[in-house]
Amino acid sequence: MECMIVYAVDAGGEYVTLDEIFRRHPSDARGIYVNLTNRCTCACTFCLRTMKKMAEEHTLWLRQEPLTGEVRKELDEAFSKHGDKINEVVFCGFGEPTMRLEDLVYLLKYAKENFHGIKTRLNTNGLSDLNYNRDTAPDFGGGILDTISISLNASNAERYLALTRSEFGARSYDAMLEFATHCKKYVADVVLTVVDHVEDEEEIEKCRKICSERGLRLRVRAYEDK
Ligand code: SF4
Numbered sequence: 001m002e003c004m005i006v007y008a009v010d011a012g013g014e015y016v017t018l019d020e021i022f023r024r025h026p027s028d029a030r031g032i033y034v035n036l037t038n039r040c041t042c043a044c045t046f047c048l049r050t051m052k053k054m055a056e057e058h059t060l061w062l063r064q065e066p067l068t069g070e071v072r073k074e075l076d077e078a079f080s081k082h083g084d085k086i087n088e089v090v091f092c093g094f095g096e097p098t099m100r101l102e103d104l105v106y107l108l109k110y111a112k113e114n115f116h117g118i119k120t121r122l123n124t125n126g127l128s129d130l131n132y133n134r135d136t137a138p139d140f141g142g143g144i145l146d147t148i149s150i151s152l153n154a155s156n157a158e159r160y161l162a163l164t165r166s167e168f169g170a171r172s173y174d175a176m177l178e179f180a181t182h183c184k185k186y187v188a189d190v191v192l193t194v195v196d197h198v199e200d201e202e203e204i205e206k207c208r209k210i211c212s213e214r215g216l217r218l219r220v221r222a223y224e225d226k
Contacts, residue, residue, distance in 0.1 A: 002059065003059060003060065003062050003063060004035060005034065005062075005066045005070065005071060006032055006033065006071070007033050007035060007060070008020070008031075008033065010025075015060055018032060018078050018081070019081075022081075031087060031088035032078055032090070034089060034091050034093065034107065036103065037093065037100055038061060038093075039095045040095045041099070041127050041130070042096070042125050042164040042165060042167070043165040043167075044165065046163070049094050061094060062094070062095075068106055068110075071103075072107070072110055075111065083115065086118070087118070088118065088119040090122075090123065091107070091108070091123065096125050096127075097123070098125075098128040098136070101131075105139050108140070108144040109142075109144050120146050120147070121149060122148050122149065123151075124148065124150055124151070125164070126176035126177075126179045127175060128179065129178070130171070131168075137179060137183045137185065140187050145187050146187070146189060147187065147191060148189070148190050149219070150180045151193055151194075152180075152194055152207055152210070152218065154207070155203055155206035155209075157171075157172070157174065160176075161173065177214065180192060180216055181214050184216070192216050192217070193218070193220070193221050194207050194219075194220055194221070195222070
């Protein structure tokens with residue numbers, strides 16, 4: 001099965017090529033997604049990526065990570081064919097985009113410089129500070145990133161660790177929250193997310209409180225919703 005580097009998401013979380021999405025919905029403006037890596041520092045219990053057989057058969061499972069030049073080429077093609085209908089470039093995919101932080105920042109800049117007026121978004125686990133052992137929020141400054149969507153997952157460190165199985169252990173939750181708070185200085189829209197079917201209403205309410213205490217926005221998202 002051919003792997004997709006730049007792709008779109010249709011109703012119900014179906015991953016499709018750009019030609020297919022704009023054939024199905026010729027008059028809709030929408031975001032496109034960039035799949036940089038399968039790697040991640042978490043192994044979330046609900047992540048398709050952790051179910052290896054399923055992952056290997058999946059169109060987003062990269063046999064080899066694309067070079068930045070290959071991603072650039074796909075973005076150029078996407079915008080030359082469908083540019084009038086693309087309103088956002090989202091770095092997302094099967095793995096954690098910040099595993100390739102330098103390439104990610106380069107591509108965010110490339111998108112802003114080459115596709116006039118385009119919005120950019122990053123979906124992340126928010127653990128890049130721990131992965132690189134430094135403050136990484138400033139990397140997203142300078143207007144290259146409009147929205148950062150960070151997986152909050154839970155209202156406390158124990159529940160978070162049980163769900164994400166982060167390789168950094170118990171300190172992950174606080175580090176993720178600190179990163180999110182720090183991002184407010186550099187990114188206009190900082191959103192934390194929880195998955196609706198993983199958490200019950202009481203837990204979601206607690207997550208809401210954590211976000212409002214820090215001036216962050218919470219989005220409760222469906223499992224396959226990007
Ligand atoms: S952080 Fe995202 S990519 Fe990584 S294991 Fe969890 S759901 Fe999957």
